[in-house]
Amino acid sequence: MITTLRAFMVKELRHILRDRQTLTILLLMPLVQVVLFGYALRSDVRDIRLVVVDPSPDYATQELKARFTAGRRFKIVAVAPSFSIVQPLFRQGKADVAVTFDPDFAEHLESNEPARILLAVDASDPNTGTTMQTYAAAVIAEYESELKQRKGRPVMIVPEMRMRFNPSLESVNLFVPGLIALVLTLVSALMTAISLSREKERGTLEILLVSPLRPWQIIVGKVLPYLGLAFANVLTALLAAWLVFHVPFRGSVVLLLAESILYSMVSLAIGVLVAARTTSQRVAMLISLMATLLPSSLLSGMIFPIASMPRLLQVISNVVPARWFIIIARGIMLKGIGVTYLWRETLVLAVMTMFFMAVAVRSFKPRVA
Amino acid sequence: MTAPAVFARDLTRRFGDFTAVDHISFEVATGEVFGFLGANGAGKTTAMKMLIGLLAPTEGEARVADLDIVTQTEQVRCRIGYMSQRFSLYEDLTVKENISLYGGIYGLSDSTIAERSRNMMESLGLKDELVGKLPLGWKQKLAFSVALLHEPAVVFLDEPTGGVDPITRRQFWELIYAAAARGTTVFVTTHYMDEAEYCDRISIMVAGKIATMGSPGDLKKKWNVSTIDELFVRLARPT
Numbered sequence: 001m002i003t004t005l006r007a008f009m010v011k012e013l014r015h016i017l018r019d020r021q022t023l024t025i026l027l028l029m030p031l032v033q034v035v036l037f038g039y040a041l042r043s044d045v046r047d048i049r050l051v052v053v054d055p056s057p058d059y060a061t062q063e064l065k066a067r068f069t070a071g072r073r074f075k076i077v078a079v080a081p082s083f084s085i086v087q088p089l090f091r092q093g094k095a096d097v098a099v100t101f102d103p104d105f106a107e108h109l110e111s112n113e114p115a116r117i118l119l120a121v122d123a124s125d126p127n128t129g130t131t132m133q134t135y136a137a138a139v140i141a142e143y144e145s146e147l148k149q150r151k152g153r154p155v156m157i158v159p160e161m162r163m164r165f166n167p168s169l170e171s172v173n174l175f176v177p178g179l180i181a182l183v184l185t186l187v188s189a190l191m192t193a194i195s196l197s198r199e200k201e202r203g204t205l206e207i208l209l210v211s212p213l214r215p216w217q218i219i220v221g222k223v224l225p226y227l228g229l230a231f232a233n234v235l236t237a238l239l240a241a242w243l244v245f246h247v248p249f250r251g252s253v254v255l256l257l258a259e260s261i262l263y264s265m266v267s268l269a270i271g272v273l274v275a276a277r278t279t280s281q282r283v284a285m286l287i288s289l290m291a292t293l294l295p296s297s298l299l300s301g302m303i304f305p306i307a308s309m310p311r312l313l314q315v316i317s318n319v320v321p322a323r324w325f326i327i328i329a330r331g332i333m334l335k336g337i338g339v340t341y342l343w344r345e346t347l348v349l350a351v352m353t354m355f356f357m358a359v360a361v362r363s364f365k366p367r368v369a
Numbered sequence: 370m371t372a373p374a375v376f377a378r379d380l381t382r383r384f385g386d387f388t389a390v391d392h393i394s395f396e397v398a399t400g401e402v403f404g405f406l407g408a409n410g411a412g413k414t415t416a417m418k419m420l421i422g423l424l425a426p427t428e429g430e431a432r433v434a435d436l437d438i439v440t441q442t443e444q445v446r447c448r449i450g451y452m453s454q455r456f457s458l459y460e461d462l463t464v465k466e467n468i469s470l471y472g473g474i475y476g477l478s479d480s481t482i483a484e485r486s487r488n489m490m491e492s493l494g495l496k497d498e499l500v501g502k503l504p505l506g507w508k509q510k511l512a513f514s515v516a517l518l519h520e521p522a523v524v525f526l527d528e529p530t531g532g533v534d535p536i537t538r539r540q541f542w543e544l545i546y547a548a549a550a551r552g553t554t555v556f557v558t559t560h561y562m563d564e565a566e567y568c569d570r571i572s573i574m575v576a577g578k579i580a581t582m583g584s585p586g587d588l589k590k591k592w593n594v595s596t597i598d599e600l601f602v603r604l605a606r607p608t
Contacts, residue, residue, distance in 0.1 A: 004474050007472070015459070204459060207452075210451040
């Protein structure tokens with residue numbers, strides 16, 4: 001029994017190690033994804049949330065406010081007379097840019113003195129911060145030149161820039177748990193489905209089924225090497241997130257790794273199931289992409305919050321394993337909570353694993369009915 | 370009296386309304402080379418799949434190596450070898466790696482595997498290279514030898530020489546004879562009628578039934594034909 005399983009797993013490992021190109025891609029994928037998603041898929045620079053601090057409203061501050069809201073880019077989330085409102089809003093991540101006018105803004109403009117504006121930007125993400133600052137400065141500059149034309153004399157608006165750093169607004173923090181889910185799905189479901197359906201297509205599976213290997217041994221032998229690969233991927237993703245983006249890790253690493261293995265098992269079971277039910281590698285690949293990767297990225301809450309989805313999609317998201325894993329991973333990594341708060345999600349994943357494994361082993365019966 | 374290596378009585382398999390194998394009965398003696406002939410769709414692959422435990426019979430019974438194929442499937446699996454019509458070794462593994470995989474699956478010890486793979490590679494004249502790089506004929510000979518690695522009582526060959534040149538086919542049959550001489554029962558399906566003549570006994574299946582069975586010489590006398598080819602055409606396409 002043990003020799004049998006061992007021989008089969010050695011063979012699986014050889015397949016994986018011999019296919020250097022695929023292996024390289026699989027090992028580098030988490031790294032590339034973390035970096036790409038981290039930089040590219042960050043907070044949107046279209047809906048910049050603006051706080052206006054206007055101690056003495058006058059025609060000029062009203063006009064400039066109107067300029068900011070005229071485009072789609074800025075939306076004013078708060079107007080207040082004093083700067084003290086800005087700090088809490090930044091800290092809670094409810095505002096991106098604060099525009100603070102001098103108390104006598106219009107008077108200075110009239111008397112040809114420099115009219116000052118303080119432009120504070122949340123730059124927890126330096127790229128987005130710079131972009132937002134540029135947009136805001138452009139709006140002010142445009143208003144300045146418009147005034148010049150209207151009044152037929154030079155006016156002076158002097159914006160003063162401030163970058164503020166707010167560690168709690170890191171969007172990449174929210175992405176990393178989702179990315180781990182995505183990478184695990186890809187390696188686990190897709191690769192198992194492909195490698196198992198390849199055996200089917202080439203006829204080697206028939207030989208295995210005729211041999212004393214039992215279906216569960218074939219499945220375990222297939223799954224374990226990929227589980228190892230998935231494990232390596234989680235470590236890479238975490239390391240990249242920590243080194244490149246300084247994503248905090250507040251909870252237990254051991255717990256997260258254990259949960260990752262549980263989540264991999266769900267995906268592996270789905271991969272086996274897909275391979276058992278399809279006849280060719282190509283179909284198996286497409287179906288596992290459709291059935292796992294798309295929902296895992298779109299319906300899991302990784303990119304789009306579940307709360308803002310249409311009701312039907314919210315219901316569907318309940319059967320997407322990644323949804324539960326992302327809740328778990330975010331809880332552990334960002335909130336530092338333990339299994340006492342996450343047992344429900346863990347249970348959902350465990351039940352899903354058992355369900356899919358059972359169905360997969362059943363579909364894998366050597367005797368076709 | 371020793372039990373037959375393969376025994377079938379009223380073995381039947383239906384797929385819905387279609388009866389692929391219709392109450393076939395036969396016996397194959399130990400060490401015999403038994404040719405299982407039939408046109409495409411006559412039901413020979415279905416019958417073979419039942420004997421090797423890939424398909425459950427609808428009716429009837431069958432024993433392989435004196436073990437019941439339904440109730441003792443696991444034991445049967447250890448006593449048989451199987452080579453399918455498709456080449457079925459792993460092309461991205463080397464000769465030795467393939468051998469040790471199947472040796473391990475059948476529970477052979479590492480030293481036995483090492484010894485047998487050395488012998489096998491020597492007698493086939495193979496180096497330890499990637500199987501994917503071997504010519505087809507060699508692959509087939511290797512696949513056959515691997516099917517015999519665990520010294521099964523019965524080896525099932527499903528059209529083993531498809532697409533292989535005549536010289537390699539001849540060499541392949543020499544391997545079959547050598548295996549039979551060592552006491553392995555060989556159960557082989559084929560489309561080549563010259564190969565049918567090499568068998569100790571043959572059966573010809575037509576539409577799910579065994580139309581005739583016997584040694585090639587007896588059958589030719591009985592049906593008054595000069596070749597098995599002629600007999601096959603007459604049975605498979607009745608006028």
